[in-house]
Amino acid sequence: GGVNQEVHLGGFYGVNRKDGGKCLRYMCNTANIVLDVLQQRPGWVEAKENEEWDLNWCDLAWMKDNLDFLYMEEHVRINHFQNQYELCRKNLMVKNLKRHRKTLEKEFSRVEASKCDFFPCTFVLPSEYHLFLEEFKRTLGSTWIMKPVRKSQGKGIFLFRKLKDIMEFKKEVISDEEKDTVQVENFVAQCYIENPYLINGRKFDLRVYVLVTSFVPLKAWLYREGFARFSNTPYSLSTIDDKYMHLTNVSIQKTAPDYDPESVRKWTIQQLRRYLTAKHGRESVRRLFEEIDNIFVFSLQSVQKVIINDKQSFELYGYDILLDRDLKPWLLEVNSSPSYMASCREDYQMKFRLLEDTLNVVDMERRLTGKEKRVGGFDLMWNGGPVNRDDLIPATCGTPSFPANTHLGCVNDRETQLHQLLKPVTTKRVRDNLHEKDQ
Ligand SMILES: Nc1ncnc2c1ncn2[C@@H]1O[C@H](COP(=O)(O)OP(=O)(O)OP(=O)(O)O)[C@@H](O)[C@H]1O
DSSP states (O other): OOOOOSOOBTTBOSEEOTTSOEEEEEEEOSOSHHHHHHHHSTTEEEOOTTOOOSEEEOOHHHHHHHGGGOOOOTTOEESSOTTTHHHHSHHHHHHHHHHHHHHHHHHTOHHHHHTTTTSOOEEEETTTHHHHHHHHHHTTTOOEEEEETTOOTTTTOEEESSGGGGHHHHHHHHSOTTTTTSOOOOEEEEEOOOSBOEETTEEEEEEEEEEEEETTTTEEEEEEEEEEEEOSSOOOSSOSOOHHHHOOOHHHHTTSTTOOTTSOOEEEHHHHHHHHHHHHOHHHHHHHHHHHHHHHHHHHHHTTTTSOOOTTBOEEEEEEEEEBTTSOEEEEEEESSOOOOOSSHHHHHHHHHHHHHHHHHHTTTOOOOSOOSEETTEEEEEESSBOOOTTSSOOSTTSOOSSTTOOGGGOOSHHHHHHHHHTTOOSHHHHHHHHHHHO
16 A cells, blocks of 8 residues: 555646546545545545555554554555554653653753643552652642543543552553553543633533644644533532533533533534633733644644654544643643544534645645645644745634635624624524623
């Protein structure tokens, strides 16, 4: 796969078309929005089984099974970096961030290192059990969240406050003398953010997309559209067993007994930005989104030296960010296979645009000059160093992209802000709820 014998003509690879032009060939082993985008993209054809391809949009299982045996010609593209797990597996992400923090402290200053303090205190179990125990005792009474490192979609996650709640776990992983022979599931125990920012009494997290086309030098693009995912149940710390209250991922929320797909459980980042601007003012919101940008840059830099920087690879990361009541953003996780399924029509359209724009940045058709700072909804945020975006419309992830001149993140007077805030909310239920709260 991936070995293309075709001659490179006029910057365009692929197979000959009847009309003398060329087609690019894609392989895509999942039936989701990615496939829809590729099927509708002019000049592209699907590679038949065992045929060579120019672009392979594959899942991680395919990568694992095939990449060791794969020779890729220079011009082909694949949607993952080989060892993407350095950033996307919960334990490795934290290990890399902790190491990066130490390096910054040594080479620069404590202040510079403190810019990495955007991930909750985390320990890998079983290997860091004793360190965890020390911290647990030091902060007795606080809440922790336990997550299996290899799972996703909220599977196997639980909250705890007492050691006895993880005794079973401890017995299994610590007292097992055959630890090396028995496959032990690794977990991370992470300090639970007890004071999340609530809207209408509900917790939410943010999904923001970042496209990396190279790690050395780091070249990263930020997508201006993204969304906030709300929990089904109003938040409270009085119970820690209700996953519908504490876990905001869609995969969990949609299993709630009273889940109503018609009701809005997602806001666009622009809606959220307007809401926050109305409540806290432009400056606080600007600072918040600047801090979020900072999370992207520092987390990517933390794995820059360990990621295998194949020229053929690119990766569209889905960042999960949680805000607390002080408007501090926390990094929960980076996903290398964010969901490309849609929960509603708007969601479908947004992800369709995201994927189209991704292909536009990857630019296998060779239409770009290479100097672009903005391609569709993507803004170049790092190109071997920070990118000056002053000449663009303010371009943090909160700014809308279509059309560019409706920059609602910058509305001025408070009345307009509240008016705008209520306008885009589509279902009556949410509109009423919001209205009540703002009165
Ligand atoms: N430290 C934390 N403090 C507060 N809430 C958290 C914390 N970690 C996770 N959560 C909540 O749990 C949810 C699931 O966590 P996380 O994204 O880390 O797990 P996951 O199983 O990988 O989910 P997914 O694959 O859907 O992203 C988050 O969406 C968030 O609402």
